[in-house]
């Protein structure tokens with residue numbers, strides 16, 4: 001096979017850094033590229049090897065110098081684990097291999113473990129949660145073996161702390177975590193439970209992008225079983241390697257559908273792929289070809305898509321998001337068909353249009369035509385358009401319609417994530433909130449929890465005040481059309497029985 005080398009594209013993680021610091025991406029890049037980070041791990045801590053591999057991948061998504069302590073004596077990492085770490089780093093950037101060996105003198109030392117004497121930063125998973133400590137702060141006694149969720153969250157939090165240091169964020173723009181104990185299942189409530197095996201039925205994941213691949217990474221780390229429908233219409237491309245939690249440069253070169261990347265990661269689950277839109281999934285549910293999901297995990301990046309996934313009318317929506325000025329804020333919106341629904345959280349607004357709606361408004365090209373995005377624009381398409389639309393589009397005849405908004409500079413942050421700052425360690429924290437809520441709400445005998453909204457800036461870290469209860473908006477569609485919603489749900493429930 002002929003290999004075409006495409007340099008790893010760090011632009012979006014650099015954009016996140018530049019937006020967070022208020023600096024210029026170019027000078028920042030120089031500073032980040034000069035940074036040295038050294039990783040070590042206490043392999044006797046349960047969950048530490050999963051945590052290590054995610055940490056290596058998350059740190060490799062920054063253009064820093066990276067080294068890994070192989071350990072010695074009985075604490076030496078196995079050859080298999082070392083190989084996995086080296087291969088994961090190479091899959092993300094073959095030009096920047098991770099060095100296995102001693103730290104350079106100036107390196108920032110991050111350790112997976114509780115014995116923090118030599119490290120600048122320590123973290124360990126504890127059950128589904130994490131403990132992060134700087135020197136001078138002692139760890140509590142670990143209660144449980146670290147789960148896959150706890151391991152991924154620990155790696156994401158440690159990467160966030162490294163990110164703050166290597167980008168030299170200004171005081172006031174962030175909070176350096178000295179000591180943090182956080183569990184995305186129990187949040188800050190005192191109730192705790194030992195991690196159990198996660199088995200899911202009739203789960204749907206809408207979106208296999210930055211957050212969707214982070215959800216899949218966590219489900220894989222949890223060794224979850226059961227079945228899940230995954231919906232995404234896009235192709236995995238080179239810039240995604242730096243911002244997504246799954247997928248290598250080679251897979252990007254192969255231009256696989258994003259749903260295939262998720263399916264390949266979840267070998268223990270029965271994955272039903274929908275390489276298409278939410279409307280395609282709804283059509284397949286109504287035709288009895290796909291099960292009606294009970295729980296929908298929303299991993300989309302715009303409001304229109306959130307409204308779309310609400311129309312599945314599953315029993316529960318757990319919608320994760322990243323956003324805020326610098327793209328560092330994470331959120332979870334829990335939604336019910338009876339309200340609060342996604343429209344209660346995100347009322348329709350004319351200022352937030354999708355890329356498709358923008359292209360339609362600028363050119364008059366019908367939305368139904370724009371939806372057939374893979375088909376090239378033809379002279380026929382231009383006939384009947386307003387003059388301005390024809391003038392804008394005539395240079396682009398022969399190009400696929402789906403990329404036109406971007407080519408014509410019509411896209412903004414809403415609807416097209418091409419220019420949004422983004423980092424895998426942020427998306428993994430959003431995904432941790434989603435999977436944490438999934439576990440809390442599917443745990444047999446678990447206490448019923450009110451419908452919540454959670455939001456925090458990863459540059460500050462989670463705190464007890466990040467959780468709010470939500471009620472429906474009285475003028476929302478979910479409150480004014482309860483009969484229609486009940487009918488649709490009853491019809492789709494019937495389809496489940498006739499399959």
Ligand SMILES: [Zn+2]
Pocket residue numbers: 339340341342343344345472473476477478479
């Ligand atoms: Zn509503």
